Amino acid sequence: MTTAAIIVAAGRGTRAGGDLPKQWQPLAGQPVLAHTLAAFRAAAGVSRTLLVIHPDDRARAEGLAGVAEGSVELVEGGASRDASVRNALEALAGAGIERVLIHDGARPLVAPGLIARTLAALESAPGAAPAVPVSDALWRGEGGRVVGTQDRTGLFRAQTPQAFRYEAILAAHRAHPGGAADDVEVARAAGLEVAIVEGCEDNLKVTYPGDFARAERLLALAAGL
Numbered sequence: 001m002t003t004a005a006i007i008v009a010a011g012r013g014t015r016a017g018g019d020l021p022k023q024w025q026p027l028a029g030q031p032v033l034a035h036t037l038a039a040f041r042a043a044a045g046v047s048r049t050l051l052v053i054h055p056d057d058r059a060r061a062e063g064l065a066g067v068a069e070g071s072v073e074l075v076e077g078g079a080s081r082d083a084s085v086r087n088a089l090e091a092l093a094g095a096g097i098e099r100v101l102i103h104d105g106a107r108p109l110v111a112p113g114l115i116a117r118t119l120a121a122l123e124s125a126p127g128a129a130p131a132v133p134v135s136d137a138l139w140r141g142e143g144g145r146v147v148g149t150q151d152r153t154g155l156f157r158a159q160t161p162q163a164f165r166y167e168a169i170l171a172a173h174r175a176h177p178g179g180a181a182d183d184v185e186v187a188r189a190a191g192l193e194v195a196i197v198e199g200c201e202d203n204l205k206v207t208y209p210g211d212f213a214r215a216e217r218l219l220a221l222a223a224g225l
Ligand SMILES: Nc1ccn([C@@H]2O[C@H](COP(=O)(O)OP(=O)(O)OP(=O)(O)O)[C@@H](O)[C@H]2O)c(=O)n1
Pocket: 008, 009, 010, 011, 012, 013, 014, 015, 016, 023, 052, 077, 078, 079, 080, 081, 082, 084, 085, 104, 105, 106, 107, 205, 206, 207
């Protein structure tokens, strides 16, 4: 099966703050994105890797391992995450790709094993994505006060990579009006079944300033430091 990986990294990282978009900020001495790309290089069976970037970031992207050598292809993103994914899916049209993994560049701790089990789940469904069951109690709050509780049964925190049969997710994106939080939402809007795969607590998305330190601690643990 021919598999492509799409790594979306065209966002501006406004919630993370800093002088650079979060995916370009350093994490253990390298840009966040360098860690993400390294995880996909270590994953088995990915034949093409597309990195979706903001046009302002082209020079930075050209400095990443794999880009100059041609093993990582650059695609320009759009104004929203789903527009960025769509650009990359369209760039793969007609290339004989059968499966696609779509991953946030801002999740640098993705493990090759998680990538493998997400892909494997495509045997039984046209889509598959990792998620972590909600384990904490859930409240509704207003004005700094708890105003209610929420049943957590059947609730999951969604992660990436999200994997799909390529032609199915391309058609789903073409039919979608836009504004989806992730590709599972796009797939479901087109009627595709998506299997839930066991996610990993460490596969965090760098979203807020404090996430850099947390990600560095996890990287150090993984390296046995
Ligand atoms: N127009 C966009 C918006 C987001 N993304 C990517 O989608 C992933 C998940 O999005 P998010 O964490 O929301 O990133 P940002 O949009 O950059 O963050 P913020 O909402 O804080 O600005 C990130 O890797 C981001 O770069 C993208 O490729 N194109």
